[in-house]
Amino acid sequence: MEETYLQSVKYDGEKLYILDQTKLPQVTEFLEIDNIEDVWDAIKQLKVRGAPAIGIAAAYGLVLGIKDSPENDFDSFYKFFKEKEDYLATSRPTAVNLFWALKRMNRRTKAESSKPVKEIKRLLEEEAHLIRQEDENVCSSIGQNALSLFEDGMTVLTHCNAGGIATARYGTALAPIYLAKERGMDIKVYADETRPLLQGARLTAWELMQAGIDVTLITDSMAAMVMQQGKVQAVIVGCDRVAANGDVANKIGTYGVALLAKAHNIPFYVAAPLSTIDLETKTGDEIPIEERAAEEITAGFGKSTAPEGVKVFNPAFDVTPHHLITAIITEKGIMRGNYSEELARLFEK
Structure with a gap:
C-alpha cells in the first residue's frame, strides 16, 4: 500500500520535491526545486494541483523564497518576505x-517579529511542516465523516481529482474510499474523465488503481446515462473554494454533475477542508474563475483537434449553487x- 500514499509535495530542508502531475500516468517524476520561481511555475502549470497541495507547495515556496533575504533587521526582512508572498499569490486565482x-x-512572520530573522526563517519552515501535517489529519477526519454516509457495496461517482496526490495524504473526496478499503469495505468508483485536462482519467483512475480500488473510467458526457441506469448511488467531489452561503467552486463540469444528480435523486456531497471555506466571499458570484489557454482545448496534449483560429472559452472552474448540494463534509x-x-458556526470560538 506504500504507492497509495505517494506524497506529492515533499521538503528535505534544502529542496522541494513536487510530483509532476502533468506527466501522469505515463511517468512518475518528481521535480527538484530550490527556488520560488519554479514553485510559481509548478502551481501555474498544474504540475502541482489540488487546493490543499497548492497551499502546501506555496508555504514551502515561501521558505525557499526567503532563503537569501536580508537578516539585519525585521523591517527589511518583512519587505522582502511580502514581495515573495505577493509573487506567489499571482500564480492561480481560484x-x-x-x-x-x-x-x-504572513501571520507567523508577524507573530515572531521580535526574534532574530534567522530564527524567524526556521520557524516559517516549521509552519510549512505544520500545514502539511495538519492537512493529512484533516483529510483523515473528512474521510471518516464522509464514510458514515456510505454503505458497503455502494458505487460513487467523482469528478476531477481530489485524492491523495492533491493533498498531503488520503485526499478529500477520495478519503472515504481509501478508508473503506482499509476497513475491508467494498466501495466502487466511477471516475469522470474531466475535460479538458483529463484529471479524472490521468490522476483519479491511476491512483485508485494503485490502491487496488475498483474504478471505472467514463467520459464526462456519460455521467447522465450512468445515473439513469442506476449504477451510481452517490456523488462526491472536492472543491477549491466554498462561499459563505455554501456555493462551491470546483473543476469545470462539477455544476453539470450536480444538476444530473439532482435530476436522478442522487445525493451530491462536497468534501471541503475548513481551509477552503471563504466566509469573506458571500456567494459563488464573487468567486474569481480562472480562464486558461485556448490550446488546452484546441490542441490538448500536443494534438490539434479543432480548426485553427476558432474562438475558445476555457474556464477552469464552475460554481455549484448551494441548493444542489446535499451536504458539505468538513473535518469538523x-x-x-x-x-x-x-x-459560520464552524469558525466560532
Whole structure:
C-alpha cells in the first residue's frame, strides 16, 4: 500500500520535491526545486494541483523564497518576505488554499517579529511542516465523516481529482474510499474523465488503481446515462473554494454533475477542508474563475483537434449553487441545510 500514499509535495530542508502531475500516468517524476520561481511555475502549470497541495507547495515556496533575504533587521526582512508572498499569490486565482497558506505564513512572520530573522526563517519552515501535517489529519477526519454516509457495496461517482496526490495524504473526496478499503469495505468508483485536462482519467483512475480500488473510467458526457441506469448511488467531489452561503467552486463540469444528480435523486456531497471555506466571499458570484489557454482545448496534449483560429472559452472552474448540494463534509463534521449558519458556526470560538 506504500504507492497509495505517494506524497506529492515533499521538503528535505534544502529542496522541494513536487510530483509532476502533468506527466501522469505515463511517468512518475518528481521535480527538484530550490527556488520560488519554479514553485510559481509548478502551481501555474498544474504540475502541482489540488487546493490543499497548492497551499502546501506555496508555504514551502515561501521558505525557499526567503532563503537569501536580508537578516539585519525585521523591517527589511518583512519587505522582502511580502514581495515573495505577493509573487506567489499571482500564480492561480481560484483555489483559496493558496491565499490561506500565504496569509498563515504572513501571520507567523508577524507573530515572531521580535526574534532574530534567522530564527524567524526556521520557524516559517516549521509552519510549512505544520500545514502539511495538519492537512493529512484533516483529510483523515473528512474521510471518516464522509464514510458514515456510505454503505458497503455502494458505487460513487467523482469528478476531477481530489485524492491523495492533491493533498498531503488520503485526499478529500477520495478519503472515504481509501478508508473503506482499509476497513475491508467494498466501495466502487466511477471516475469522470474531466475535460479538458483529463484529471479524472490521468490522476483519479491511476491512483485508485494503485490502491487496488475498483474504478471505472467514463467520459464526462456519460455521467447522465450512468445515473439513469442506476449504477451510481452517490456523488462526491472536492472543491477549491466554498462561499459563505455554501456555493462551491470546483473543476469545470462539477455544476453539470450536480444538476444530473439532482435530476436522478442522487445525493451530491462536497468534501471541503475548513481551509477552503471563504466566509469573506458571500456567494459563488464573487468567486474569481480562472480562464486558461485556448490550446488546452484546441490542441490538448500536443494534438490539434479543432480548426485553427476558432474562438475558445476555457474556464477552469464552475460554481455549484448551494441548493444542489446535499451536504458539505468538513473535518469538523457534516453540514446540511442552512449553509450560511452552519459554515459560520464552524469558525466560532
